[in-house]
Amino acid sequence: xxxxxxxxxxxxxxxxxxxxxxxxxxxxxxxxxxxxxxxxxxxxxxxxxxxxxxxxxxxxxxxxxxxxxxxxxxxxxxxxxxxxxxxxxxxxxxxxxxxxxxxxxxxxxxxxxxxxxxxxxxxxxxxxxxxxxxxxxxxxxx
Amino acid sequence: xxxxxxxxxxxxxxxxxxxxxxxxxxxxxxxxxxxxxxxxxxxxxxxxxxxxxxxxxxxxxxxxxxxxxxxxxxxxxxxxxxxxxxxxxxxxxxxxxxxxxxxxxxxxxxxxxxxxxxxxxxxxxxxxxxxxxxxxxxxxxxxxxxxxxxxxxxxxxxxxxxxxxxxxxxxxxxxxxxxxxxxxxxxxxxxxxxxxxxxxxxxxxxxxxxxxxxxxxxxxxxxxxxxxxxxxxxxxxxxxxxxxxxxxxxxxxxxxxxxxxxxxxxxxxxxxxxxxxxxxxxxxxxxxxxxxxxxxxxxxxxxxxxxxxxxxxxxxxxxxxxxxxxxxxxxxxxxxxxxxxxxxxxxxxxxxxxxxxxxxxxxxxxxxxxxxxxxxxxxxxxxxxxxxxxxxxxxxxxxxxxxxxxxxxxxxxxxxxxxxxxxxxxxxxxxx
Numbered sequence: 001x002x003x004x005x006x007x008x009x010x011x012x013x014x015x016x017x018x019x020x021x022x023x024x025x026x027x028x029x030x031x032x033x034x035x036x037x038x039x040x041x042x043x044x045x046x047x048x049x050x051x052x053x054x055x056x057x058x059x060x061x062x063x064x065x066x067x068x069x070x071x072x073x074x075x076x077x078x079x080x081x082x083x084x085x086x087x088x089x090x091x092x093x094x095x096x097x098x099x100x101x102x103x104x105x106x107x108x109x110x111x112x113x114x115x116x117x118x119x120x121x122x123x124x125x126x127x128x129x130x131x132x133x134x135x136x137x138x139x140x141x142x
Numbered sequence: 143x144x145x146x147x148x149x150x151x152x153x154x155x156x157x158x159x160x161x162x163x164x165x166x167x168x169x170x171x172x173x174x175x176x177x178x179x180x181x182x183x184x185x186x187x188x189x190x191x192x193x194x195x196x197x198x199x200x201x202x203x204x205x206x207x208x209x210x211x212x213x214x215x216x217x218x219x220x221x222x223x224x225x226x227x228x229x230x231x232x233x234x235x236x237x238x239x240x241x242x243x244x245x246x247x248x249x250x251x252x253x254x255x256x257x258x259x260x261x262x263x264x265x266x267x268x269x270x271x272x273x274x275x276x277x278x279x280x281x282x283x284x285x286x287x288x289x290x291x292x293x294x295x296x297x298x299x300x301x302x303x304x305x306x307x308x309x310x311x312x313x314x315x316x317x318x319x320x321x322x323x324x325x326x327x328x329x330x331x332x333x334x335x336x337x338x339x340x341x342x343x344x345x346x347x348x349x350x351x352x353x354x355x356x357x358x359x360x361x362x363x364x365x366x367x368x369x370x371x372x373x374x375x376x377x378x379x380x381x382x383x384x385x386x387x388x389x390x391x392x393x394x395x396x397x398x399x400x401x402x403x404x405x406x407x408x409x410x411x412x413x414x415x416x417x418x419x420x421x422x423x424x425x426x427x428x429x430x431x432x433x434x435x436x437x438x439x440x441x442x443x444x445x446x447x448x449x450x451x452x453x454x455x456x457x458x459x460x461x462x463x464x465x466x467x468x469x470x471x472x473x474x475x476x477x478x479x480x481x482x483x484x485x486x487x488x489x490x491x492x493x494x495x496x497x498x499x500x501x502x503x504x505x506x507x508x509x510x511x512x513x514x515x516x517x518x519x520x521x522x523x524x525x526x527x528x529x530x531x532x533x534x535x536x537x538x539x540x541x542x543x544x545x546x547x548x549x550x551x552x553x554x555x556x557x558x559x560x561x562x563x564x565x566x567x568x569x570x571x572x573x574x
Contacts, residue, residue, distance in 0.1 A: 011524030046553070071522055
């Protein structure tokens with residue numbers, strides 16, 4: 001049903017110390033993991049690197065094997081047209097359907113600007129977006 | 143000035159003979175009426191008849207904080223509930239707190255000790271004394287309160303916190319003396335300065351009785367130079383009663399009133415009694431206590447003893463400034479914290495992996511404790527909110543069990559140091 005509309009994001013725990021992000025980045029490089037989009041959320045003592053990568057399953061196993069604290073998270077991705085009100089359309093549809101966006105990050109993708117979102121109910125969110133005629137970016141397209 | 147000249151200036155020989163009589167009757171009593179101590183003496187094969195002189199006290203077995211914990215709450219009490227008139231509670235080394243109980247006479251001797259101490263530093267009925275120790279379960283507030291009332295001082299029971307308000311009261315009420323932790327007095331000085339108040343010029347505060355945490359002559363100098371307040375060291379633990387004994391005007395050691403307490407200094411490893419003047423672990427025997435006797439109680443503070451008569455005229459033995467601990471107890475903002483308590487609290491939280499570090503610093507005048515904890519892999523969430531909730535939960539649990547605010551830092555599994563032999567989980571960067 002979701003036909004690739006639900007995308008696997010990798011969430012990586014990064015201690016908030018000088019050099020920690022560089023270390024994680026070096027592991028990603030060593031494992032030959034290519035990131036299409038990423039976002040860094042930080043707190044006083046740690047950060048969470050959220051990344052959209054090629055082959056998330058393979059990357060997940062490689063990172064785990066390296067001792068990196070990593071988690072798979074379902075996110076969805078919408079195309080944001082370069083016009084006023086584009087984000088509103090998606091957010092409004094979610095609001096009406098009672099879907100909560102837990103966090104999100106915009107990224108300039110290959111062809112267009114996209115917005116990755118972690119929502120409380122991704123399956124329902126995909127349905128709501130499809131019903132509202134908002135184009136979803138699928139895992140094959142990222 | 144003396145509160146009780148006869149006892150305070152009693153010739154040494156007489157004092158020692160008084161101590162022997164008190165000890166003898168105490169041991170007889172305990173052997174006959176206290177199951178805990180009777181069993182312990184039996185186990186060590188000591189009988190009250192073996193105590194034939196004061197030095198024979200070394201034949202008696204030691205008591206430890208663990209004994210208080212094992213006998214929690216009142217199994218060690220030698221007074222009935224109708225005779226016990228008060229409890230105080232301090233933190234234990236793990237989950238259970240340490241409970242101490244007092245009969246009316248116990249409170250009387252505690253207050254008597256403080257009346258002598260305050261008199262010895264020149265605090266009396268003309269003074270207004272602000273008690274800025276915590277009131278409540280902690281012994282500091284109520285102890286100093288009753289001591290200061292006893293000498294006729296006007297007591298302002300300020301407790302802890304609301305520093306700006308405390309400074310206003312010092313100024314408005316003409317407070318002349320304060321009892322608090324040394325770091326809190328430095329904090330008061332810093333805050334007063336920010337408020338545009340010069341303690342020396344704008345207030346009448348001239349004397350401070352400071353304790354409940356380690357401090358140094360450097361800190362004394364700093365307080366006296368910046369605030370114009372003469373600072374005196376006070377000593378005591380809840381097992382003894384609470385803060386009890388201070389330096390006199392000579393300020394060359396804390397007078398440990400000989401009719402109330404008998405002090406020994408031992409080698410912390412061998413338990414052997416050391417010679418006068420040698421540094422070691424302080425062991426106290428409380429000669430008057432009724433509700434909860436303390437015989438050769440190992441406080442774990444490191445000091446030395448001086449039996450010479452003090453130039454002030456007092457004959458009681460004096461102990462030097464506490465120079466450290468023979469265990470790993472930390473004192474954070476005047477509150478005793480054992481790393482084992484922190485560990486106990488952390489191990490009960492299922493999301494944590496059990497590895498932790500305790501980092502203590504001093505910012506301005508106040509202690510700051512940061513506890514780094516490793517989370518379990520499955521506790522990791524991609525949502526900052528979940529992680530912040532976990533951190534807040536750990537902080538709340540620590541607050542609940544330690545009664546002190548600690549900041550928690552979450553770390554990834556494997557990030558904190560591993561120890562092959564004895565773990566060094568505490569980094570104390572404070573300079574006293």
